[in-house]
Amino acid sequence: MQFRDVPWKRNLRKVPEEIISKIQQLTTDAFIVGTVKTLSAADVAGRFSHLAPPSELDEPSELLPPRDMGMYSTRNVDGWEVKRTDLPKIKKTFYWETPNFGDAATYGTHLHFHEREVYRREFHEPRFYTISTKLLKMATGAGGGGIYQLAINQPLLRTQNGYEEELFFMLNLLQENCESVGIYSADASPEEIISTLSLDWEIFPPGSNDEIVRRLTAGRKQDARKTGVVAERVKLFSLLKPNAFLRGNGAFGSYIGARYADDLVVFENMEYGNALYVLYDNWQEVSKRSRLDLIRGTDAEYDRLPHTYGWEQAFGKIMRREKKKRGLV
Template identity: 55%
Template sequence: MAPKFRAVPWKRNLQKIPEELLAQARAFGSDILFVGITKTLAPNEIEQTPLRQLGIPQAEGEVSEIIPADDMGKYSRRNKHGWEVVRDDLPKITKTQYWESPNFGDASRYGTHTHYWTREVYQREIHEPRFYSIQAKTVKVNAAGDRVVLIRLKQEISRTSRTFEDELLFMLNLLQENCGGAEVVSSETAEADYIRTINLDWEVFPPGNAGEVIERLTGGRSADMALRGKVEERVQLFSRLTPVAYLKGAAGFGSYIGAKYADDLVVFENVNYGNALYVLYDNWEDVSKRSRLDLLKGTDARFDRLPHRTGWDEAFEKLLRSEKRKRGLK
C-alpha cells in the first residue's frame, strides 16, 4: 500500500502553537503578521529534497509561488480540498437530504426519481479550502551557490481575529509540512490591505437575461472557458427558480457566485473549488458581512450543503421550491 503522504526529512506537524511563537506574536507592534522562515540552503538540498516543489529561484530578488501539493501532508490536503468535522459533542439536528436515482437502472432512457430522508444527525463543521500559496524569495546567493531564501505563506493574519490561534496553527503546519520550519514575522502590510484579502464583499446584480447575468458574473472575461461554462450552468439553474438578485464575490473573490431568493434564502458556490453548492438560511445582511473564512463558520445547523453527486441539481431544485413555498414565494 502506497504511503498516504510523501516522505519528508523533517518533522511534519505541530500539535500546538509553540509558546515562544505566541509570545513573539503578542509582542509585535503591529496586529498583522505572517508565517515564514529564512533558510540558507545548499543546491543539493533544494534539488534532492521535497523543497524542489517550491521552485526556489536561482537569482537574487526573484520570487516563486505555488499552492502546495496535497500529498505533502494533512494541512496541505486541507488547504486544497477543505475538510469536515463531525461534532458528536453537540446535540443532533434534523436534516432532510435529497438525491436522485435512475429509473430501472438507466437514467438516460428512463429518467430519475427523487429519494429523500429526514432524520437526526450529528452537526458538521464545513471548512472550505484556503488555497494559501507559498512564496520563496531568494535574498542572497553566496560564492558556493548556497541560497538565503525567505519562504512564507502569502496570506497575512491578524491577532484581533476571533479565530487567530486556530488559523495560525493551520498556517504554521502548512509551512512546516512543506519546508521543515515555520516562524511568525511582523508584517508591514497596512490593515486596510489585509482586510481586502480576507473580507468577502458582494456585488449584487438585478435579474436580467441570461447573457447579461453571465457577463456580469464573469466580468466579461472569456479567457477561462471552463470557468465561464460553469457560470453559465449555474445561471441556468438559478434562473429556473426566479431569484430576486444574482451575487458575485467582489475584488479578488470573483470565484464566488450565487443567487438571492429572499433575505433568509441565499445560495452560493465557489466555482474554482466547485464540489458543492450551499443554501444559507441566515439573514442576507448577516451573510454579506462575514469574512471568507467565517462564511460557513459554525455547524451545518444553519445551512444545507449539496455535494455535486449525480442528480444534485434536481435535488437542489426540489429543496429550493420547498423553501420558497414555506415563505409564500412563487
C-alpha cells in the same frame, strides 16, 4: 493518501510558545506566517524542489503545496469535514438514485428524497493557500542556493475571529513543506490587510442569462470550462427567480451566487467548484463575514450540496420548500 517522506517533523501539536510570544510583541495586528532558511543547491534541487525556489533575487515563486506533503497540505486543497457528536442532531434532506423496476439499463432511474435526524457536520472549505519563496541573498560561488524567505501568501489579523485556529493551520502547512515555522509583521498597512480579509460583494439585479454571465465573468481570467460552469449556474439560479445576483470581489473573486430573500442565499466557489451552498443566515450579517468565516461552524444554518448525481433536483426541492416558508411562491 500516502504522504511523501520528509526528513523533518511533519506537524505541530500546538502553536509554539515562541510564536505566541512574537505575536504578543507585534506593534500591529497584521502579520505573516513565514520563515527564513538557508538552502544549499542540493536542497533547492531536492527536498525543497516542490516549492520551486527561484535562482534570481527578483523572481519569487508562488506555488500551491502538493497534497502529498501532509494532512494540512491535503486539507488546503480538498477541505475537510468534522462530525459534531457533541451537539444535538438536526433534520437534513438526503437524496439517492434508484433503478426503475430494478433495471436501470432498460428503464432508467429516479431520485428518492428522505429527511432524517443526523449529527451536525462542520465542512471546512479548502483554503488554497500558496507558499511564496523569495531569494533574499545568493550563496557565494557558482553552486546555487542561498538565503530564502518562505511564507504563506495570506496575511492574518490577530483581531480576526477564529484567528488562533487559522494560525495553527498555517503553521502546520508551513511545517509540512518548509521544515520550520515563524511569523513576522506584514509590510502592508492594517487597512490594506483588512481589505484582503473582509468580504466584498458586488450585487446587481436580474437580467438576461447572457448579461448575467458577462457581468459575473467581466475582468476575470476565465477558461472556457469555467465560463460554461458559470453559465450553467446562472441558468439554474434564474429558474427560481432570484431578486439579485452576487459576485465576489477581492479575496472573494472566485464566488458567485444569487439572493432570493434576506435569509436565503445560494453561492459557490468557482475555483473549488464541487458543491453549492444554500445559506439561511441574514444576508446583512453574512455580507460582513471574512472569507474564512463565510462557511464556518455547523451546517444547522446552511445546506451543502456536493455535485453528485441529482444535486440539481435536490437544490430545486430545497429551494421550493424554503421559498414556500417565506411566502415567495
